[in-house]
Amino acid sequence: MRRHWHHVIALIAMVAAAVAASPASAVRSDGVKVDEHAGEIFTQENECFETADRRPVPIEFVRQYVPARYTPEVIAAPGPPAWPTPGQPVGVVGFTDYVCESFSVNGHSPRPTIVSMGVVSFIARDGIPQRGLYVLWVGTDNPLLFVRLRQLGVTTYFIPRSNYTETVTTASGGTNTTEITVNYVGNGPDSLTYTRRISATEGVLPAPPDGPASGWFHLGSKGEVAFTFFNHFQPFGRAAVCLEFEPGSIPTQFGLTGFPTPGSCFPTLRLFIRGSWEGHHYLVE
Numbered sequence: 001m002r003r004h005w006h007h008v009i010a011l012i013a014m015v016a017a018a019v020a021a022s023p024a025s026a027v028r029s030d031g032v033k034v035d036e037h038a039g040e041i042f043t044q045e046n047e048c049f050e051t052a053d054r055r056p057v058p059i060e061f062v063r064q065y066v067p068a069r070y071t072p073e074v075i076a077a078p079g080p081p082a083w084p085t086p087g088q089p090v091g092v093v094g095f096t097d098y099v100c101e102s103f104s105v106n107g108h109s110p111r112p113t114i115v116s117m118g119v120v121s122f123i124a125r126d127g128i129p130q131r132g133l134y135v136l137w138v139g140t141d142n143p144l145l146f147v148r149l150r151q152l153g154v155t156t157y158f159i160p161r162s163n164y165t166e167t168v169t170t171a172s173g174g175t176n177t178t179e180i181t182v183n184y185v186g187n188g189p190d191s192l193t194y195t196r197r198i199s200a201t202e203g204v205l206p207a208p209p210d211g212p213a214s215g216w217f218h219l220g221s222k223g224e225v226a227f228t229f230f231n232h233f234q235p236f237g238r239a240a241v242c243l244e245f246e247p248g249s250i251p252t253q254f255g256l257t258g259f260p261t262p263g264s265c266f267p268t269l270r271l272f273i274r275g276s277w278e279g280h281h282y283l284v285e
Helices: 002-021 059-065 143-151
Strands: 040-058 070-072 089-105 111-125 128-140 156-158 163-170 176-184 194-205 211-220 223-233 236-245 270-283
Touching (some): 040 059, 040 236, 089 143, 089 176, 111 176
Parallel strands (some): 128 211
Antiparallel strands (some): 040 089, 040 270, 070 111, 111 128, 163 176, 176 194, 211 223, 236 270
């Protein structure tokens, strides 16, 4: 295992060196020009599925890790089974996690990619009312995305041993259910290591119209980074989602733990999203 991790570190170093040395009009191996830009990332993300899962975390804890320029949203906890104490002031914390069959960074050749984003809902930025999501971290098994995000100063974790399986089962009544397991595998138990299990009934809600999505921000080592997307959705599904965390895994360090009941599973169905989107992530001047 140690030898494997040294190989991964070497791969990252090679990618970083190639990216750092590449001019704005680099050319990839098949002769297609690569669109590289300092201070920003362009992505083409196709054939993706996503769940956006949120849960309560005590607001005093949330305020310890969200930078002061963002005002976290405060709600009254709903009580069991989602939270043991009804009415307790809590923040809204969770994940925007997705998997894409084809993911291209700055025009480079696409590859399958897993992305983990830890997020907190906020209601003001620099004291000005604005709803959005503060990004706590990004994790990915895509080495080029990892290097590019780190170059923007984003807290990013490389999780190259991550994997997923997807199967469709048919009940006796003819209803199809999509069963997915995504394993986010970091380097050791105190890293970005957890498992997401999804059991989805697809296509039961109409697809929203295509359009832009913005309002994700991260205050990194080089300044504030904005994440924006232009979405092309398919009809939504509904899914039972269960999360299993390794002890000490990074999500638990932000208060993301199991529920009082039924344990690792969300007590209500979540949205299950399929689609494709373009991303533009950049340093805010």
